[in-house]
Amino acid sequence: MELIQNNCTPNNTLPISIKELIGKVYECCGIKNKKWAETFECAITNTWIRTLNTHENNTTFVITGDIPAMWLRDSSAQIRPYLLLAKNDPNIANTIAGVLKQQFIYINIDPYANAFNEEPNGAHWDASDKSDVSSAWVWERKFELDSLCYPIQLAWLFYLNTNRTDHFDSSFIQAAKTILNTLQAEQDHANSPYFFTRNCDIPTESLINNGRGTPIKNTGMVWSGFRPSDDACTYHYLVPANMFATVILDYLQKIFTYVIPNKDLKQKAEKLCNDIRKGLIEYGKCTNTEGKEIWAYEVDGLGNKLIMDDSNIPSLLSAPYLGYCAIDDPTYLATRKTILSEENPYYYRGSLAQGIGSNHTPKNYIWPIALCIQGLTTNNKQEKEQILNTLVNIDAGTHMMHEGINVDDSTQFTRPWFSWANMMFCELLLNYYGFNIKI
Numbered sequence: 001m002e003l004i005q006n007n008c009t010p011n012n013t014l015p016i017s018i019k020e021l022i023g024k025v026y027e028c029c030g031i032k033n034k035k036w037a038e039t040f041e042c043a044i045t046n047t048w049i050r051t052l053n054t055h056e057n058n059t060t061f062v063i064t065g066d067i068p069a070m071w072l073r074d075s076s077a078q079i080r081p082y083l084l085l086a087k088n089d090p091n092i093a094n095t096i097a098g099v100l101k102q103q104f105i106y107i108n109i110d111p112y113a114n115a116f117n118e119e120p121n122g123a124h125w126d127a128s129d130k131s132d133v134s135s136a137w138v139w140e141r142k143f144e145l146d147s148l149c150y151p152i153q154l155a156w157l158f159y160l161n162t163n164r165t166d167h168f169d170s171s172f173i174q175a176a177k178t179i180l181n182t183l184q185a186e187q188d189h190a191n192s193p194y195f196f197t198r199n200c201d202i203p204t205e206s207l208i209n210n211g212r213g214t215p216i217k218n219t220g221m222v223w224s225g226f227r228p229s230d231d232a233c234t235y236h237y238l239v240p241a242n243m244f245a246t247v248i249l250d251y252l253q254k255i256f257t258y259v260i261p262n263k264d265l266k267q268k269a270e271k272l273c274n275d276i277r278k279g280l281i282e283y284g285k286c287t288n289t290e291g292k293e294i295w296a297y298e299v300d301g302l303g304n305k306l307i308m309d310d311s312n313i314p315s316l317l318s319a320p321y322l323g324y325c326a327i328d329d330p331t332y333l334a335t336r337k338t339i340l341s342e343e344n345p346y347y348y349r350g351s352l353a354q355g356i357g358s359n360h361t362p363k364n365y366i367w368p369i370a371l372c373i374q375g376l377t378t379n380n381k382q383e384k385e386q387i388l389n390t391l392v393n394i395d396a397g398t399h400m401m402h403e404g405i406n407v408d409d410s411t412q413f414t415r416p417w418f419s420w421a422n423m424m425f426c427e428l429l430l431n432y433y434g435f436n437i438k439i
Helices: 016-029 034-050 072-086 090-109 146-162 170-191 239-259 263-283 330-339 368-376 381-393 419-432
Strands: 052-054 060-062 138-140 285-287 293-295 347-349 354-356 409-413
Touching: 016 034, 016 072, 034 052, 034 072, 034 381, 034 419, 052 090, 060 072, 060 090, 072 090, 072 146, 072 419, 090 146, 090 170, 146 170, 146 239, 170 239, 170 263, 239 263, 293 330, 354 368, 368 381, 368 419, 381 419
Parallel strands: none
Antiparallel strands: 052 060, 285 293, 347 354
16 A cells, blocks of 8 residues: 555645635634644645545545545545535535535445545555455445445535535435445344455454454444444444434434435434434443443443544544534533543543544554544633644644644654544634534
8 A cells, every 4th residue: 555645636726715714714813823823724725725636527536635545434524624615605515515426426336435446446455355345446345334424414514504405416315225224234234244354464454253343232233343443343333433323314314304305214214313322322331430321432232341432533522523412411521531531541641742542553642633522522612722732732843633643752643644634623723713614
């Protein structure tokens, strides 16, 4: 696998509306927070100019950064802050619609894949990958439940923020059917055809048991092979991903009731949503070391539960951001306190920063994405300010966010070009100054 740096075909010049937003941010930041504004300008410009490529068929391919592929999850998050401008800027709105069009095409090609190629060129992360289906469009075929949630979330938010409905076309309807069928199938993974193996020395890059994963009991929740970090689940009911699934299934119920009425699809989404909610309540909770009820990160329905959180979204920390619960929900607050402490094995403290890391990166590396979510899930403006200051002070002078960063040495980081993290910074800064999309 070969990394690339800023060589995606430029989408076009920067729209005036983005330039005007950058100007507003500089005004808000003033001299005191000038570095915030400089980082915002670099991040929001880089994503628009360097990661988006609109094709003649009006689809928009979104490169993740220094890896030449489009993740369904990353691309949704990369484009989300631009929703702020979409209602009054047709160029931005059409670009987002193009992202959605591309996502629906991909889902209809293979709902189990997490990342895709711009062309059907057979490129892939690892040539040793084996699964039950193969496609020249697929870069990687790790089934991550959230990959099917993010495009529905983006489609709903695009509708809310622009009042446009043209993206709810036949391709969307087919993708929605595909998603519902896939979720239903993975409620009973024992009878699913999906498997995934990779010939490598890193256990979390492949699934055990001939690619089927660890044992589980049917719970009503949906099985996920991998986490949003692209690491294999320890127990395959990933609680935050199932939380996210209930949210987007609510969106589908609204879409198929009020926007494009379809009784059958609405009822199917409703049943799935109810099944997952019941499974979460019955199997998804545990107690922390203080004896308080919290959400587990992963469970298997057989009694095994994992207390931790990962930086990548969906995470337990992100539950209110996803729309699953309120910021002041008691179980969420107890969970938040737990995962923002050493009880979470991926919570690290150092001389420069503290926060949540990931099994995906070295020990003592924290992720800006998790810091951004920490800021976006609190009403404490002082906490948001502290996080923004931390983020711009650990960028190694690049004015860019990275994947993981050493808590004691910011020059040690992974992924020099990680657009998802860049846009999460933009979203947090905009939130700090009261610029929020409609949700």
